[in-house]
Amino acid sequence: MKNIKNLNIMNSYAEELHEISEKCPPKGFKKAEIILKNYSLAEELGFEKDYLDSSDCLNVFAGNKILQDSIPIAQGYSGHQFGHFNPQLGDGRAILLGEINKMDIQLKGIGQTPFSRRGDGKSALSPVLREYVISEFMHAIKIPTTRSLFAIKTNEDVLRETILPGGLLTRVAKSHIRIGTFQFAITKNSQILKTLADYSIDRHYRDLKETDNKYLNFFAAVSDKQASLISKWMSCGFIHGVMNTDNMAISGETIDYGPCAFMNHYDPKTVFSSIDHNGRYSYQNQPAILNWNLAKFAETLIPLVDEDEEISIKKLSEVLQHAMPLYQEYFYKEFAEKLGLQTIDNKNIKLIKSYIKILHSDSIDFTLSFRDLAKIVDESIALEDSVFSKSRGFSTWYKSWKKEINVSNISKKLNLRNPCYIPRNHLIEDALTNAINGDMKDINLITEILKEPFTEKKGFEKYSLAPSSNEPFITYCGT
Ligand code: AMP
Numbered sequence: 001m002k003n004i005k006n007l008n009i010m011n012s013y014a015e016e017l018h019e020i021s022e023k024c025p026p027k028g029f030k031k032a033e034i035i036l037k038n039y040s041l042a043e044e045l046g047f048e049k050d051y052l053d054s055s056d057c058l059n060v061f062a063g064n065k066i067l068q069d070s071i072p073i074a075q076g077y078s079g080h081q082f083g084h085f086n087p088q089l090g091d092g093r094a095i096l097l098g099e100i101n102k103m104d105i106q107l108k109g110i111g112q113t114p115f116s117r118r119g120d121g122k123s124a125l126s127p128v129l130r131e132y133v134i135s136e137f138m139h140a141i142k143i144p145t146t147r148s149l150f151a152i153k154t155n156e157d158v159l160r161e162t163i164l165p166g167g168l169l170t171r172v173a174k175s176h177i178r179i180g181t182f183q184f185a186i187t188k189n190s191q192i193l194k195t196l197a198d199y200s201i202d203r204h205y206r207d208l209k210e211t212d213n214k215y216l217n218f219f220a221a222v223s224d225k226q227a228s229l230i231s232k233w234m235s236c237g238f239i240h241g242v243m244n245t246d247n248m249a250i251s252g253e254t255i256d257y258g259p260c261a262f263m264n265h266y267d268p269k270t271v272f273s274s275i276d277h278n279g280r281y282s283y284q285n286q287p288a289i290l291n292w293n294l295a296k297f298a299e300t301l302i303p304l305v306d307e308d309e310e311i312s313i314k315k316l317s318e319v320l321q322h323a324m325p326l327y328q329e330y331f332y333k334e335f336a337e338k339l340g341l342q343t344i345d346n347k348n349i350k351l352i353k354s355y356i357k358i359l360h361s362d363s364i365d366f367t368l369s370f371r372d373l374a375k376i377v378d379e380s381i382a383l384e385d386s387v388f389s390k391s392r393g394f395s396t397w398y399k400s401w402k403k404e405i406n407v408s409n410i411s412k413k414l415n416l417r418n419p420c421y422i423p424r425n426h427l428i429e430d431a432l433t434n435a436i437n438g439d440m441k442d443i444n445l446i447t448e449i450l451k452e453p454f455t456e457k458k459g460f461e462k463y464s465l466a467p468s469s470n471e472p473f474i475t476y477c478g479t
């Protein structure tokens with residue numbers, strides 16, 4: 001591994017897309033300390049282990065020192081927030097330092113930028129730690145996501161409803177280009193839009209570069225990535241909470257962990273966000289919102305696909321029509337794997353649907369159901385001691401399911417596919433409260449457990465349990 005001083009920091013976005021970003025050197029936090037360090041991600045990026053413990057590292061990632069060759073910027077973007085268009089969003093509290101090994105290195109919570117509007121540009125510590133824990137868990141269960149390199153305690157207060165300790169996250173992403181970035185570019189002019197599309201293709205969809213009608217293919221490729229991503233969210237009960245167009249990355253990574261959470265007992269209407277009164281971003285609505293967001297994305301590409309607007313719309317609409325069937329296919333693929341089913345035929349689709357119906361009608365814990373299924377089939381627990389104990393439909397379903405699976409090794413297979421530990425709110429909330437009071441023990445432990453979420457560990461039973469009550473847990477944007 002190289003010392004960061006020898007690592008090339010590139011500024012391709014700052015250089016090629018200066019019309020839609022603003023130079024913005026960070027002011028920094030002089031009393032900051034790093035409280036979570038992601039050694040394995042640092043290694044992937046090429047950092048030396050010693051460097052992570054140096055004062056230079058702290059100064060760079062607390063925004064007190066600008067790396068040589070870095071051009072810090074705030075990125076502009078627009079967005080549909082809960083269906084309403086806001087042309088002027090942008091990085092109001094984040095600064096992009098540049099790219100290391102082709103990955104964006106961003107400081108989130110760094111203070112005011114030209115896009116801050118009335119905000120202070122800062123973050124409280126608790127949501128920073130929450131994003132760190134949840135994004136790294138998503139990575140552990142192989143769901144594309146932005147990563148978290150450092151969680152930093154600024155040792156300065158932020159004023160929200162109350163005074164809270166401040167935090168800063170080093171976020172690492174394939175890029176921070178959002179559907180909203182395209183919506184912003186098009187408010188400038190079509191040349192900037194084209195530059196952004198070419199840049200995005202070059203960075204994320206290189207094999208499309210030389211294809212006929214690459215912009216249409218680009219739309220199809222982003223739709224595919226997003227459809228796959230949302231199917232993966234559904235497969236682990238993840239509810240993003242704010243699927244606004246500015247929170248959808250064109251790379252297909254999960255981005256912006258705000259009021260997100262994982263469903264406990266299966267209820268498709270589950271929504272955790274305090275601001276989502278109509279359930280727009282509930283669990284069951286995520287695929288429909290995917291489609292809606294892709295339609296907004298398609299609108300931005302109209303000027304690029306064909307000179308004739310009507311032809312452009314027709315071509316983009318044709319691709320958009322495939323998004324939901326594509327999503328459906330991915331969804332069944334995910335659930336077939338979760339249930340150890342080898343093929344996706346009508347019989348197995350029926351099995352998947354009836355399994356979900358059982359979870360729904362009997363309010364069964366989503367995550368535990370798959371683990372208990374593995375235990376029932378290898379007879380390590382009796383049906384009466386499982387989450388299915390009160391279910392009337394389960395026994396019949398189980399018999400049909402057993403006919404379709406290859407019984408040898410099935411429990412092992414299920415356990416490799418279905419996590420036993422997830423970041424359940426009732427667990428991480430207490431750990432976060434302790435952490436902001438200076439006790440990092442629990443949050444460190446949870447971070448460790450969630451690195452290997454498929455491996456059941458003796459002595460850590462409480463971390464796999466569902467909450468004792470089905471009362472909904474409310475999450476806040478936590479900005
Ligand atoms: P988010 O909820 O993180 O998706 O943010 C939505 C928009 O509000 C983005 O443009 C953010 O940059 C902006 N924003 C969120 N929090 C702040 C803050 N504390 N100060 C300034 N802008 C913010």
Ligand code: MG
Binds near residue numbers: 246247256
């Ligand atoms: Mg956002």
